[in-house]
Amino acid sequence: MDKLRAEYQxxxxxxxxxxxxxKNCEIEVxxxxxxxxxxxxxxxxxQTDPVQEQQTKNKNHSL
Incomplete structure (x- = not known):
């Protein structure tokens, strides 16, 4: 049991x-x-990237 607890920790x-x-990488990106x-x-x-626009829209909806 102790070995499992240590591994879990x-x-x-x-x-x-x-x-x-x-999280730090997300902020940096x-x-x-x-x-x-x-x-x-x-x-x-x-001119914006359509993929980037979609990501921005998705991010704004999740806020």
């Missing part, structure tokens, strides 16, 4: 670390997309 710790890493949009506007590239 180890897996829980790993899960927390992976979740934190994933959002920030990079915002920077890309700003650069595109600055460069006069106002």
């Amino acid at each position: 180890s897996l829980e710790t790993q899960k927390k670390e992976l979740t934190a890493t994933y 959002r920030n990079l997309k915002r920077k890309q949009e700003n650069l595109n506007q600055y460069l006069g590239r106002t």
Whole structure:
């Protein structure tokens, strides 16, 4: 039982670390997309990517 508890605790710790890493990556991707949009506007590239539009719509609906 102790061995299983120790393994479970180890897996829980790993899960927390992976979740934190994933959330940080999501934030970084959002920030990079915002920077890309700003650069595109600055460069006069106002055409948006249909996939990106759909993701934005989905994200806004989930809020």
